[in-house]
Amino acid sequence: MLSYNNVKKILFLFNPETAHHIAECGLKFVGKCKIARNYYEKKNYIDEVCLHQELFGVKFDNPVGLAAGFDKNATMIKSMKALGFGFTEIGTMTPMPQDGNPKPRMFRYPEYKTVQNAMGFNNLGSHKVLKNLKKVLPYSFPIGVNIGKNKITPEEFALSDYKSLIKKFEEFADYLVINISSPNTPNLRDLQNEKFINELFTMAQTLTSKPILLKIAPDMEVNQAIELCKAAVNSGAAGIIATNTTIDYSLVPNCKDFGGLSGEVLKEKSRELFRAIAKELFGKTILISVGGISDAKEAYIRIKAGASLVQAYSGMIFEGPSMVRKINEGLVELLAEDGYSTISEAIGADIKNELL
DSSP: OOOHHHHHHHHTTSOHHHHHHHHHHHHHHHHHOHHHHHHHHHHHOOOOGGGOEEETTEEESSSEEEOTTSSTTSOSHHHHGGGTOSEEEEEEEOSSOBOOSOSOOEEEEGGGTEEEEOOOSOBSOHHHHHHHHHTTOSOSSOEEEEEOOOTTSOGGGHHHHHHHHHHHHGGGOSEEEEEOOOTTSTTGGGGOSHHHHHHHHHHHHTTOSSOEEEEEOTTSOHHHHHHHHHHHHHTTOOEEEEOOOBOOGGGSTTOOSSSEEEEGGGHHHHHHHHHHHHHHHBTTBEEEEESSOOSHHHHHHHHHTTOSEEEESHHHHHHOTTHHHHHHHHHHHHHHHTTOSSHHHHTTHHHHHHHO
């Protein structure tokens, strides 16, 4: 079989968005072909008791999930276990179909193991995505649904977009995620303020009992991020996902001056903001860490800092389809080395130790 390094050389001959579509075709095939799906699940899916958790009333076999942005339209869900993911997050989708921003809108920086995207919530719209989601019922692992407002929806009417999406997807999601932190929809990050957050989560509580999480950007000042997350939790948010992509273009020389950077260069920025948030909110809500996670060492750092779950996406572009399996295998080893019998004992260990 071809090694991923050889496959990567071929994929990298194409522009990133075309390469993504090629990968999507391959994963759709795996999802539809039971023989292929079973083979890769057996190879990549780690189901060790020490990694099991129950969160939101749902069992997670392992803590590594696919971050939103890869499977925008819920077309690859059946193949995600074959890649080793313990859960997946679809979207971001909007109420109405949306083409996204002008192309080219995705760029690779292989020497930095980094991707820059300015996609702009391109998706088929909530009606079509929901039809795709229903096709995979009943789910074989947890599925999160990431939602955002349409580009043409004025800021003052943003609540109505989120309301319609919550009502449409709450029955079919294990958890929902409010995305107001993408840098690729004009003025979307302006909604990262306490007034809107309070209104949004107060409204959400009247619509569903399903857990709804807030995903935040890495570019806010630390105290502002902490206060925003506190406001969300106080208003009913079931958890925080930190972080989305960054607009700190100083991290990659000569990169584009639009869109968000993800991957290796985001690692330190995301990790430090997550740590600051976790120090304030660990034990009070569920915390999920994402941003620059591509190996077991980094995943374990985030877990010990307070993350119940971690997510990955860009790292897979550079590390390949074995990445998630290697992360989970490494986590099993790291837990054993530290004398933990379950991942729950390791979650927030650094914070607990500071309190001793």
